[in-house]
Amino acid sequence: xxxxxxxPIRRWLVxxxxxVAWATPAATQELTFGALVESQFxxxxxxxxxxxxxxxxxxxxxxxxxxxxxxWGDLRIELDTRADAARxxxxxxxxxxxxxxxxxxxxxxxxxxMFGTWGRADALAPANPWDARDYSDPLDAAEEPVPExxxxxxxxxAAVSVEAVxxxxxxxxxxxxxxxxxxxxxxxIATVPLDQAGNTVVLATRYTMGPASWPQGGQGRTAxxxxxxxxxxxxxxxxxxxxxxxxLPAYLPVARPDVEREVxxxxxxxxxxxxRSLGADFATVVGPVGLHGEAAWLVPYDEPRLAxxxxxxxxxxxxGGDLRRGGIWNGHDxxxxxxxxxxxxxxxxxxxFVFDLTHAFRNTLFARLELExxxxxxxxxxxxxxxAGGGWFGRIRREWxxxxxxxxxxxxxxxxGATDSYFGAFVRxxxxxxxxxxxx
Amino acid sequence: MTAQSTTAGPRRLRSPLASxxxxxxxxxxxxxxxxxxxxxxxxxxxxxxRTADSEVTVDLTxxxxxxxxxxxxxxxxxxxxxxxxxxxxxxxxxxxxxxxxGFLQIENHDRADDLWLYLPALRRVRRIAGSSRxxxxxxxxxxxxxxxxxxxxxxxxxxxxxxxxxxxxAWVVEAVGANGAEESAYSRRRLWIDQERSVLLRADLYAxxxxxxxxxxxEEVRQVAESGPWRAHRVEMEDLxxxxxxxxxxxxxxxxxxxxxxxxxERTLRRGR
Numbered sequence: 001x002x003x004x005x006x007x008p009i010r011r012w013l014v015x016x017x018x019x020v021a022w023a024t025p026a027a028t029q030e031l032t033f034g035a036l037v038e039s040q041f042x043x044x045x046x047x048x049x050x051x052x053x054x055x056x057x058x059x060x061x062x063x064x065x066x067x068x069x070x071x072w073g074d075l076r077i078e079l080d081t082r083a084d085a086a087r088x089x090x091x092x093x094x095x096x097x098x099x100x101x102x103x104x105x106x107x108x109x110x111x112x113x114m115f116g117t118w119g120r121a122d123a124l125a126p127a128n129p130w131d132a133r134d135y136s137d138p139l140d141a142a143e144e145p146v147p148e149x150x151x152x153x154x155x156x157x158a159a160v161s162v163e164a165v166x167x168x169x170x171x172x173x174x175x176x177x178x179x180x181x182x183x184x185x186x187x188x189i190a191t192v193p194l195d196q197a198g199n200t201v202v203l204a205t206r207y208t209m210g211p212a213s214w215p216q217g218g219q220g221r222t223a224x225x226x227x228x229x230x231x232x233x234x235x236x237x238x239x240x241x242x243x244x245x246x247x248l249p250a251y252l253p254v255a256r257p258d259v260e261r262e263v264x265x266x267x268x269x270x271x272x273x274x275x276r277s278l279g280a281d282f283a284t285v286v287g288p289v290g291l292h293g294e295a296a297w298l299v300p301y302d303e304p305r306l307a308x309x310x311x312x313x314x315x316x317x318x319x320g321g322d323l324r325r326g327g328i329w330n331g332h333d334x335x336x337x338x339x340x341x342x343x344x345x346x347x348x349x350x351x352x353f354v355f356d357l358t359h360a361f362r363n364t365l366f367a368r369l370e371l372e373x374x375x376x377x378x379x380x381x382x383x384x385x386x387x388a389g390g391g392w393f394g395r396i397r398r399e400w401x402x403x404x405x406x407x408x409x410x411x412x413x414x415x416x417g418a419t420d421s422y423f424g425a426f427v428r429x430x431x432x433x434x435x436x437x438x439x440x
Numbered sequence: 441m442t443a444q445s446t447t448a449g450p451r452r453l454r455s456p457l458a459s460x461x462x463x464x465x466x467x468x469x470x471x472x473x474x475x476x477x478x479x480x481x482x483x484x485x486x487x488x489x490r491t492a493d494s495e496v497t498v499d500l501t502x503x504x505x506x507x508x509x510x511x512x513x514x515x516x517x518x519x520x521x522x523x524x525x526x527x528x529x530x531x532x533x534x535x536x537x538x539x540x541x542g543f544l545q546i547e548n549h550d551r552a553d554d555l556w557l558y559l560p561a562l563r564r565v566r567r568i569a570g571s572s573r574x575x576x577x578x579x580x581x582x583x584x585x586x587x588x589x590x591x592x593x594x595x596x597x598x599x600x601x602x603x604x605x606x607x608x609x610a611w612v613v614e615a616v617g618a619n620g621a622e623e624s625a626y627s628r629r630r631l632w633i634d635q636e637r638s639v640l641l642r643a644d645l646y647a648x649x650x651x652x653x654x655x656x657x658x659e660e661v662r663q664v665a666e667s668g669p670w671r672a673h674r675v676e677m678e679d680l681x682x683x684x685x686x687x688x689x690x691x692x693x694x695x696x697x698x699x700x701x702x703x704x705x706e707r708t709l710r711r712g713r
Contacts, residue, residue, distance in 0.1 A: 034536050074711065101711075108707070117563040143561075156707055234551055236567050283567040285552065290568050324568060326575030326584075331684070333579060374579025375502045375510035404511050405535035439536030 030068035037061055040435040046428040048181045057085040062096065074101040089177060090136050097147060110152040115145050116165065118227055118240055120281045120292040123339045123366035123384070126316035127240060127279030127294035129225060130165070132247040134174040135357060138182055139395075139413050139429075146171055146247075148223075160230035170223040170245045172272050175357070178209050184355050184425045190264050192257040203257055203264040210254070210269040214245060215303065219274070221245055227279075240279040245272040246300070248358045250310050273303035273310075293319035309350045314359075316343045320366075335370040354389055360422045363388040376401050384423070391421030409435040478597030478613040482631075485638045486590050488669065493519040493699040497533075499689040502580060505682040512538060519699050525549065527704035531712060540712035544704060558709040565706045574625040580686040581654065581677040583625060586645075594618055600630070605642060606659075609635045624648075637661065637670040654679055664693040 038060040047054055064078035080096035099112030116130020125131050134144035150167035176182035187205060194201045214221050223244025230237055249270035257264040281294035295317035300306060320339030328334050343362035352359035365385045372378035382395040397411035412432045417424035475481045495517045502510045513534040519527040531542040540560035547553050558565045574583050598614040610632040617624050627650055632642040643656040658672035671693055678685040 034539070036536065115563050120564075120566070122562070156702075156705070161707075231554070234554065285555075285567060285569045288569045290566070292567070322566075322568075326577070326579075331576060331579065331581075333576070372579075375512070376504055376508070376579075401510060405537050407537065437537070439539075 032066045032068075033064070034066075035061065035063040035440055037438045038435060040433060042431050042433040044181070044428070045430045045432075048428065049185060050179045050181065050183070053086045056087065058090075059083045059085075064097075072103050074103075075099075076101070087136075087180075092134075095147075106156045108154045108156065110154075113147045113149050114152065115147050118225075118238070118279065118281075119294045120236075120238075120283050121294050121318040121320055121339055121341075122337060122368075123320075124316075124318050124341050124361055125294065126296040126298075126318060126341075127238075127277075127281045129223070129242040129244065129247065129275075129277055129279075129296075130167075132171060132173040135248075136174055136176050136180065136182070138176070138357075139393075139415075146173060150223075159232065160228055163227045163229070165223075165225050165227075167223040167244065168221075170221045170247075170272075172212070172245060172249070173247050173357075175249070175270065178207055178268075181429050182426065186266075190255070190266070192255070192259075192264055194259070201257075201259060203259070203262055206263050206265050208265065208267045210267045212249060212270045212272060213305075214272050215274045219243070221272075234284055236283040238279075238281045240277075240281075242275070242277045242279070244274065246275045246298075246358065247272075248356075249273075250306060250358070251353060251356065252305060252307075269305075271303070271305055273300050273306055275300050288323060288325075290322045290324075291320070292322075293317065309352075312345050312347050312350070314343055314345045316341070316362075318342075329371075330373070332371050332373045335368070335372070337366075337368040339366045340364070341366065354420060354422055355425070360389075361386065386417065386421055386423060389421030389424070390418030391415065391423030391425075392417045393423045405439040407437045407439075409433075409437070411435070475599070475611065478599040478611075478615075479592065481599060481611045481613050481633050481638075482590055482592055482595075482597050482615075485633050485640065486592055488638050489589065490520070491518075491669075491695045493517070493696060495692075495694040495697065495699065497691040499691060500578075500580065501687045501689075503685045503687070505684045511535070517699060517703065519701070519704060521701070523549075527701070529704050529708060531709075542709045542712065544706065544709050546704065556706060556709060558706075558712075560712060563710075565709055574623060580688075581679055581684065582686060585624060585626075586656070586677065602635075603632060605632055608641060610641050611635055626653075634661070634670075639670050639672060641672075652680055664695055668695065 040058045040060075042056040042058070044054050059082070061081045062078055064076070067075040069075065076097050076099060077095070078097040080092060080094045082090065082092040084090040095113050097113055097115070099110050099114045101108065101110045116128060118130060119125035119128035130148055132146035132148070133141040134146055135141045148167045148171055149169065150165055152163060152165045154161060154163040186207060189202050190205050191200045192203050193199070223242070225240060225242035225244070227238055227240035249272045252269040252271050254267045254269060255264055256267070275298050277296045277298045279294065279296040281292070283290065283292040285291070295315060297313065297315050299313040300311050303311070318339055318341045320337060322335065322337040325334045341361045341364045343359060352362070354360070361384075364387065367383045369381045370378060378399040380397040380399070382393075382397075384393040386392060393416070394414040395411060397409055400408045402408055410432070414430050415423040415426045419425060419427075475484065495515065497513065497515050500512045500514060502512075511534075512532060514530055514532045517529045521527065526547040528545040529542065532538045532540065540558070542558040544556045544558075545553055553570055555568050555570050556565050557568045574585060576583055577587060594617060595615045596618050600612040600614045603610050603612050613631045613633060615629045615631060616627070625648065626645050627648050628646045630644040630646075631640060633639070634641050639658065639661050641658050641661075644652055645654040645656070647653040655678050657676045657678075658674070659676075660673040661670055662673055663669065664671050671690065673690045675688045676685055
């Protein structure tokens with residue numbers, strides 16, 4: 001069942017509507033509407049061991065509105081409605097975007113629900129702490145950013161710009177549930193210590209998911225960040241600082257053995273802990289190749305519930321290059337991209353839980369190759385090679401533009417590799433899908 | 441305000457995409473004395489094509505070899521700074537799947553141009569490398585070279601005669617690359633320049649292998665304002681090999697309105713308008 005609009009959303013709508021009504025004489029308004037309709041059918045090549053069916057049908061509707069207010073204001077509202085016939089827990093009705101942007105000279109203020117887009121890399125953006133996503137289907141997560149509600153203030157100087165963001169209640173990423181295809185297979189039995197003499201007992205496992213847990217006290221879910229960007233001599237550079245909850249939680253297993261019932265209940269608590277991070281990113285061009293990269297030093301703090309290893313600070317960087325060539329073959333354009341993601345712990349390496357998405361791509365190569373005939377068709381290849389875990393992922397997508405704003409996609413997703421790697425654990429989720437998109 | 445002609449003379453743009461700025465001003469002119477050579481025709485044509493800034497809304501239609509059409513609308517803004525550096529901003533307005541996509545280029549004299557691409561799906565501005573002159577522009581049949589302003593110093597021009605196109609008398613000029621010319625997809629070009637208005641009416645483009653490969657037709661030549669410069673409001677580029685083509689229809693022209701420098705920034709790219 002589709003969820004009704006939630007109270008905070010209504011609050012935003014009312015607040016923004018009042019602000020606009022107050023601020024704009026009717027004569028200066030320019031109103032435009034648009035919408036996206038998308039239907040997608042996914043067929044998995046193997047049945048799930050859980051409740052997910054072999055196929056999935058999804059319908060999405062995204063109406064959007066934009067109100068231009070003279071030269072100084074801009075209101076954007078986009079609603080996102082998703083209905084998943086097979087996984088009703090993926091149904092959504094959300095305000096995807098709802099913000100008012102006011103510009104005066106070199107100052108710009110954005111208020112409301114918006115996306116954070118720090119950083120330069122495509123596959124992963126360690127310097128973008130606002131990069132929360134809907135991972136209920138991780139292979140679609142790139143197209144499913146989660147917006148935040150807050151205030152963004154930007155000053156545009158001649159050589160640099162400074163952006164400050166405050167989010168009172170950080171939303172974070174959405175993650176697959178225990179009954180999802182995208183939750184890994186865990187042991188069905190566990191050896192549990194029985195007494196201090198070293199005796200053990202083997203019990204059946206029963207897993208449950210605890211509620212998401214946010215930082216207690218202090219600044220709680222509040223997040224704030226500042227970013228300074230500039231361009232000079234063919235380089236785009238930025239540095240940033242952030243203080244707030246991490247967008248992906250740590251999983252904390254809490255075991256409760258019940259010897260009489262011969263079962264151990266293992267509850268996974270999802271803990272969104274606070275971090276401080278310093279980030280930097282760059283982009284430049286060398287000959288025909290665009291180079292970019294970003295890095296962040298991330299420091300968890302003020303969270304005693306984390307295990308000691310999880311409390312360590314780490315550095316995550318991504319470097320990449322891209323190449324574009326137009327009209328290379330029969331009017332096709334070529335786009336090639338390679339990015340390398342690497343994580344390091346200055347206090348010594350450790351092995352995070354393989355399904356901890358925060359560290360899932362700690363030594364991973366991403367590649368993309370696209371051949372597109374703009375306006376008509378495209379073929380896109382994607383690959384990821386997880387050198388740390390031994391997993392890999394491949395995708396081939398064929399797209400046809402059927403008419404103005406109408407597109408048909410066919411794609412195959414193919415995870416593989418070591419069974420204890422992130423991708424290799426999901427070989428049963430190899431799938432094909434067809435998607436129809438109409439944008440007006 | 442009407443367009444101001446310049447006397448800049450032959451000048452090369454350093455990057456192909458920057459030259460797109462000149463495309464919208466390819467066709468303009470004033471009555472002049474009888475030219476004495478092909479170069480004379482082209483100098484008059486070139487002298488009349490530049491403006492301080494321009495803003496043009498373009499309906500772009502791509503036709504493949506089967507005649508299937510795909511339409512896009514974009515707004516193209518250009519400006520030439522006092523130091524001669526060109527600024528270019530292109531933003532797609534429709535259809536919805538490309539709406540907000542934008543290019544920004546800042547020409548540099550001492551190094552490669554700065555070029556950024558904004559893709560609304562990613563909500564991210566990406567610095568990109570400049571394209572080759574022989575690359576197609578956003579999937580059209582126009583290469584960046586086609587959109588370049590005429591580089592008079594890099595070509596040899598021969599006055600080949602006089603012809604009539606749609607009732608208009610035109611000088612026919614043969615253009616071939618001179619020594620030191622930049623890379624080109626063409627061995628030669630045959631250009632039809634309106635005698636009265638110095639407007640480009642047609643161009644036959646010959647591949648490096650020698651055969652006629654593409655044809656440009658410029659039509660609906662009108663003055664931008666009551667006494668403004670002449671501009672073609674419909675331009676078609678046809679691939680003569682497979683019959684596919686691109687049609688550009690210029691809906692609105694605004695010239696020399698004093699576009700500010702800070703319009704040509706990442707900030708405008710992100711705003712999408």
